[in-house]
Amino acid sequence: xxxxxxSLDRMLASHGQSAxxxxxIGTGMTFTELTIRLRLSGYATTDLVGGIKVTDSKFIMSPxxxxxxxxxxPGAAGGTADIRIGDFLFVENRQRAVVQVDNIRxxxxxxxxxxxxxx
Numbered sequence: 001x002x003x004x005x006x007s008l009d010r011m012l013a014s015h016g017q018s019a020x021x022x023x024x025i026g027t028g029m030t031f032t033e034l035t036i037r038l039r040l041s042g043y044a045t046t047d048l049v050g051g052i053k054v055t056d057s058k059f060i061m062s063p064x065x066x067x068x069x070x071x072x073x074p075g076a077a078g079g080t081a082d083i084r085i086g087d088f089l090f091v092e093n094r095q096r097a098v099v100q101v102d103n104i105r106x107x108x109x110x111x112x113x114x115x116x117x118x119x
Contacts, residue, residue, distance in 0.1 A: 004020045006113045008062045012037040019091035021060075021066075021083070023074055032074060033086075036065045039067050040091060057096070059089065063103075063110045095119065 016037035023032050038061040043052055066081035082103045088095050101115035 002109060002111055004106065005062060005064060008060075008112055012039060012060075012062055015039065016061075017091065019089050021061075022090060022095070023084070024086070024088075025074065027063050033090075034069055035066055036061055038089070038091070041113075045063075052116065053118060056099070056116050059091075059115055059117055061113045065115060071090040074097065079109055083115065089117050091117075 012090050019035045019036055019040075021036050021039050024030070025032055038059045041058050043054070043058065045054070045057060061083075062108045063081040066083075069084075083098060083101045085098055085101060087101075089098065095118040096119040099116050099118045101113065103110055104112040104114065
């Protein structure tokens with residue numbers, strides 16, 4: 001683990017909130033779930049451009065729990081721990097869809113995940 005990811009993990013442990021990351025398996029109503037920590041914040045009214053709604057939120061999370069889940073999280077075992085558009089975050093008692101995501105890498109290593117959720 002890179003020091004930057006370890007620093008993010010410590011920040012999220014002390015200042016983040018719990019959430020559940022959900023990914024649909026196939027086309028049915030079967031999901032796989034993973035408990036994570038993230039930082040959630042809203043948008044300022046000056047940021048509401050390009051389809052961003054006042055009810056949307058920004059999130060920051062670490063790839064560490066996805067990598068640690070291994071085969072329990074689709075794509076993580078031997079592949080990538082990227083979050084995808086179409087995944088869901090269950091946070092603050094509601095399910096919200098990931099509508100934008102930026103999987104941030106240093107070199108080839110995923111160190112941070114930022115994005116926007118809606119719903």
